Amino acid sequence: MASALKKLSPPLPSQEPDEFDTLYRDHVDLIYRYAHRLCGETESAKDLVQETFLNAYRGLKNFRGEARLSTWLYTIASRACLRMRRKRKGEPEYELSLDELVPTSEGEFRLQIPVDELTPEEALQNKELRQALDQAIDALPKKYRMVLVLRDMEGLQAKEVGTIMGLNERAVKSRLHRARLFVRRELSARGIIDENDHKSGGLRS
Amino acid sequence: MTKKKSATTKKKQANPSSRHRPGQIHCLKLLRQLSAYIDGELPSDICQEIRSHLGDCPNCEVFILSLQQTVILCRHRPVPPLKSADRVALRRAILKKAIAK
Numbered sequence: 001m002a003s004a005l006k007k008l009s010p011p012l013p014s015q016e017p018d019e020f021d022t023l024y025r026d027h028v029d030l031i032y033r034y035a036h037r038l039c040g041e042t043e044s045a046k047d048l049v050q051e052t053f054l055n056a057y058r059g060l061k062n063f064r065g066e067a068r069l070s071t072w073l074y075t076i077a078s079r080a081c082l083r084m085r086r087k088r089k090g091e092p093e094y095e096l097s098l099d100e101l102v103p104t105s106e107g108e109f110r111l112q113i114p115v116d117e118l119t120p121e122e123a124l125q126n127k128e129l130r131q132a133l134d135q136a137i138d139a140l141p142k143k144y145r146m147v148l149v150l151r152d153m154e155g156l157q158a159k160e161v162g163t164i165m166g167l168n169e170r171a172v173k174s175r176l177h178r179a180r181l182f183v184r185r186e187l188s189a190r191g192i193i194d195e196n197d198h199k200s201g202g203l204r205s
Numbered sequence: 206m207t208k209k210k211s212a213t214t215k216k217k218q219a220n221p222s223s224r225h226r227p228g229q230i231h232c233l234k235l236l237r238q239l240s241a242y243i244d245g246e247l248p249s250d251i252c253q254e255i256r257s258h259l260g261d262c263p264n265c266e267v268f269i270l271s272l273q274q275t276v277i278l279c280r281h282r283p284v285p286p287l288k289s290a291d292r293v294a295l296r297r298a299i300l301k302k303a304i305a306k
Contacts, residue, residue, distance in 0.1 A: 024296055032287040042285070049287075050295055050302075057303045102236050103268065113274045120281035133278055152279040177240035184275040 136186035
């Protein structure tokens with residue numbers, strides 16, 4: 001792979017497909033999906049795709065094939081996302097405390113999400129539930145959101161997530177657990193419903 | 206040897222005859238491990254301990270169900286596909302910027 005990539009010639013829009021085009025064609029949908037899951041909307045996702053592949057273009061000659069191309073691109077996209085969001089929002093990064101996410105009262109324990117007897121696809125057709133899920137994920141601090149997206153949505157193993165984010169597996173699992181508890185709390189807090197509502201898949205806000 | 210002792214101790218703590226209430230240490234200890242349990246990453250003796258606890262503690266059973274549902278919903282969260290026109294436009298913009306530098 002390394003030798004093949006070293007042959008990269010300066011690409012022009014009108015050129016025949018070369019290594020960059022192959023990289024782009026094979027991975028743009030994957031990176032767009034990842035970007036959309038991180039950003040939550042189309043325009044930011046496209047910006048992130050552009051930034052990712054621009055950085056990949058510049059770094060391609062140094063890519064030695066030590067990781068899979070997809071892992072390398074996920075890494076570039078994750079770093080670019082952290083830079084972009086920091087620049088735009090200046091949002092402070094905060095930690096999710098396990099103590100705050102673990103329920104302490106019986107009521108909190110028994111909060112439920114109204115998805116019983118529905119397939120996940122059917123449940124997510126409920127606009128309110130979809131919005132609640134989107135808002136919960138968007139409200140996550142970004143380093144937790146990234147782990148949740150990579151692990152639970154992109155379906156990567158904890159080890160690969162660790163490679164992408166520069167974390168050990170233990171840290172990945174810890175962040176994942178906190179992220180899941182956070183989303184669960186956000187969803188269930190909106191989904192307190194009685195038995196009749198539950199059967200109809202309804203959701204209270 | 207030490208591990209065996211530790212496992213035995215944990216099993217004793219999970220004795221179903223002792224009822225657990227929310228906020229008690231045993232529930233909290235299990236809640237901290239539920240993602241690893243859902244992902245099948247825990248040793249069998251700990252899984253057994255958790256199953257025993259769940260059978261005895263309706264609150265934790267409800268809680269783990271809602272956490273599992275959360276994970277399932279995340280896994281199925283839909284994403285709109287990239288449009289063909291955007292795919293072409295993005296490639297053009299990337300190459301234009303790359304060559305301009």
